[in-house]
Amino acid sequence: MSDSQEFRKDFPLLGQKMNGKPLVYLDNGATTQKPESVIQSMCGYYGGCNANPHRGAYALSVEATDIYENARVRVQRFIHAPAAREVIFTKNATEALNLAAYSYGMTNIGSGDEIVITIAEHHSNLVPWQQVAKAKGAVLKYIYLEADGNLSTDDIAAKITPKTKLVAVTQVSNVLGLVNPVREIAARAHAVGAVLVVDGSQSVAHMAVDVQELDADFFAFSGHKMLSPMGIGVLWGRAALLDAMPPFLTGGDMIEYVTEQHTDFAELPAKFEAGTQNVGGAAGLTAAIDYLEKIGFDRIGAIEKDLLDYALPQLRQLPFITLYGCDTTQNNKTGIITFNVKDVHPHDVATILDAEGVAVRAGHHCAQPLMQYLGVNATCRASFYFYNTREDVDRWIAALKKVREVMHLGA
């Protein structure tokens, strides 16, 4: 039995109604709700210690700097990074992945080199590599899937070759909800001398992450998918790589010394943090890490697994439901369920669920090449978090049963 009830009171938004019905929020893959402690940390920052960090020699500015740098140390520990200066704040995972692509990729990848990604990547970990490949005359290759949605082991071995300079892979697919074998991919990538970029957007909020154990070279994620405010994200990278990379954005705060014709750049992490940073967001991220660590990922994982085990057999009973990525036998399924209702377009499904107070995502989930590969135009996606309950699942499934009726298709 899930024990999520006790957390719900911490999330003011979960008490709301949507279209007159109590809200069932099942779009956590897109963004999570925020606990009171995170909201208070933001208010506390803006109400009590707002100042531009690094710039002023006065107490408030020093306090803002402390909050910001403390967040960096908390992130370092949260993902088990070797050093805080390897943690670069960005505005989201997309910016973090662009930093890796434009600064590392554009510098280290050349004509005829190969970049390997998977067909299950979010556009944020796909389009930047496509851009690098186009600009540099490199070849972009894809690792495809087995019938159960897992990455093909054979294809991992076949596509990553001595020509490969960089491999980019998501730890968990935002559509299929499957945990990828990142460590094995890292081993293969490193064996051929390639660098591994890991998109942690769908993993950090749901499982303990250790970037050293994963043997990643870069790791990107967004705060807003892990209880934090929007507008703060992270790129972690190995110091040796980051030190050798050119800056991504230039301007204030990232310099050592500027003359008319030349600039010496600052050391890490400032080199990659041009301009005034999101200190309020960093305060929120710290509070989010506090909240998550208090619950613990064992418990978070257990709640999500309970919801999954409760929902899947019921969905399989419904003859008009098609499931994607739900047949894995590798015990690597997270709380993301992608589905379609027979003869009804996903937008129409989402609208009908919306009327019942149930929030799910419909569309291509920023993974159009995956949709093309699966041969679907769009899908619906329900994604759980630890504050969801079995009652939420019941309400979702009851609403699904209504969909075909509203569309005059019979039961």
Next chain:
Amino acid sequence: MGLEAIYTELIAEQSRNPENKHHLTAPTVVLKGRNPSCGDEISLELRVENDRIADAAFTGVGCAISQASTSMMIDLIKGKTVAEAKRLMALFFGMIKREITDDAVLEELDEAAALKNVANLPARVKCAVLSWHTLEDALQTEKEK
């Protein structure tokens, strides 16, 4: 919220079996319309002769609202002059934005007036207007030829 009103049998029917969903033999303009956020896709084909839309059809995939709206639009504009089509377009946009609410005025939109309640579903407005925006662009393309 008028959900039942929107998903009337008519819309479900239109989207399952739209009589306007096919290719034209000699289109003068073919234009694709897409909702990038959600994946609705249509390809609108027009045969414009002497400033009149002599024939129109479409192909595509998408939600019931986008597909039905396209089919209803084609019913409306077929045989009309370009100027008349543009007037109907303004009427449709006015209806969806709730700037025009008078049913007597909207009667001209015929079946397409059934989409009036989509204005209550802000997330779906783009589905209803996709075909009309595509028409707007197609007529522009035609004009610039």
